Amino acid sequence: MPELPEVETTKRGIEPYLHNQSITKILVRQKSLRIPFNDNLKKHITHVKIKNIKRRAKYIVIDFANEYSMVIHLGMTGNLRASRQKKFLKHDHIIFYLESGNSLIFNDVRRFGLVQIYKTKGSFYLLDNNGPDPFEKKADVDYFYNRIKNSSASIKSILLNHKIISGIGNIYASEILFSTNISPLRMGRDISHTDCKKILQQSKIILNKAIKAGGTTLNDYFNAESKPGYFKIQLNVYGKEGEKCPSCESKISKITQSNRSTYFCKESQN
Template identity: 55%
Template sequence: MPELPEVETTKRGVEPYLLNNRITKCWHSGLSLRVPFDSSKFYLIKNDLITGIERIAKYIVLNFESKNRLVIHLGMTGNLRVSKFLKKVKHDHIVMNLENGNYLIYNDPRRFGLVSILANEEQFAMLDNNADDPFSAKMTPKLLLSKIENKNTTIKAILLNNKIISGIGNIYACEVLFRSGISPFTLGKDIDLEQCKKILKNAKKILNSAIKSGGTTLKDYFNAEAKPGYFKIKLKVYDREGEECAACKSLIARSIQNNRSTFHCLNCQN
């Protein structure tokens, strides 16, 4: 599943081709995505100037001069690409013609993503309900502590809760907790301020490293230029069950938490 680094990499990849450009036409496969694409709203952004592109949590948002927005979520297997030639491939669901002659193409084999057009000031709960991510100046150790100090849920589950902190998916939650020396089974109420500092510091460090590497390729992710990300080779614990810990040579363990795989070092994260 594309996580924050993959989404940020995609956003940076398409941005030069979209900024200060206009979308002139739109084609839809007719197949439903996680949220059905409403092509009848295309008039809201047709021939409108794209004035900005931002990432909010794991969403890519195109802002237009009219203040209308195009919101994209890659879901489990979605990807965006910009092409000079219109050559549709399997699982292409939305194609947008750009004024500069390029095409913005949304491809999604499992169709768990979404592409939604929003009018000025239109609310969209799936986007609006996300908390700040680790890069936000608002997400301080004190704020994180205040959000979790009474939680009886595990810190691993907390890091996956976008209403508490957004942008940290399963892969990076495992890596952040390993780097911070915190057991994934520690309850939120048992986490102190110093540990919150470590979590945010390491989250930013690891996510930045992943962004620079182009994201984490596991099965389905490809960045905007159709090149795979290479951060997987730098993972310390994720998907390394039974291998030696790089820090202490103990074996990496795999556990199941909330139906998700958790990889951790029993020694370093004791």
């Protein structure tokens, strides 16, 4: 899935298609997602102008010109594409037809993603669980340090904990730690204020690079025009077990932490 850069890229990709549009019809082919699509509310967002589209953590939020919003999460394998075609692909679960004749299609092989309509004012409960992403002002060094300074969890799993910092996924967690020379095994309580600063700086640099390049590439990621030409940013350690470390002579190791793969260099990261 999409980590933050892919979600941001998707949001930017679909934005022009949604500008000043309204949805004329919603076709639900499969509503069983991580949370079942609440299509009983679809009447509230059809024939209503789309007011705004934004990203919050790894969620894409569309606000309508009434009191409703819709949130989309891409899970591990979700994508959104704009299309004029009438032909559907396997796993095209929800289709939003637009006035323009385009449609916005939510496709998700593993169905870990979700689409939910909700009253803007009440907000959506899962969204509220997310801490700031590294680009938000709230995610400053003091905030981060204070959140982790007593923790006995590993820094790797802390980076994946979106209640603390949102937007960092399994690929970039390894990459960020490599670029700061910090071992993924270190506990939160052993991460200094200076280390926190480095981690936040590198998070922004690495995520930004990925956004600029248009999202990382993974097998299931399509950009909003469904062109397969997604790109690949240069990864230093993720997926590179046994290969030479870019900054020393030893080899990249792969370990499991909290049931997820972590890649790092035992020599250059401490």
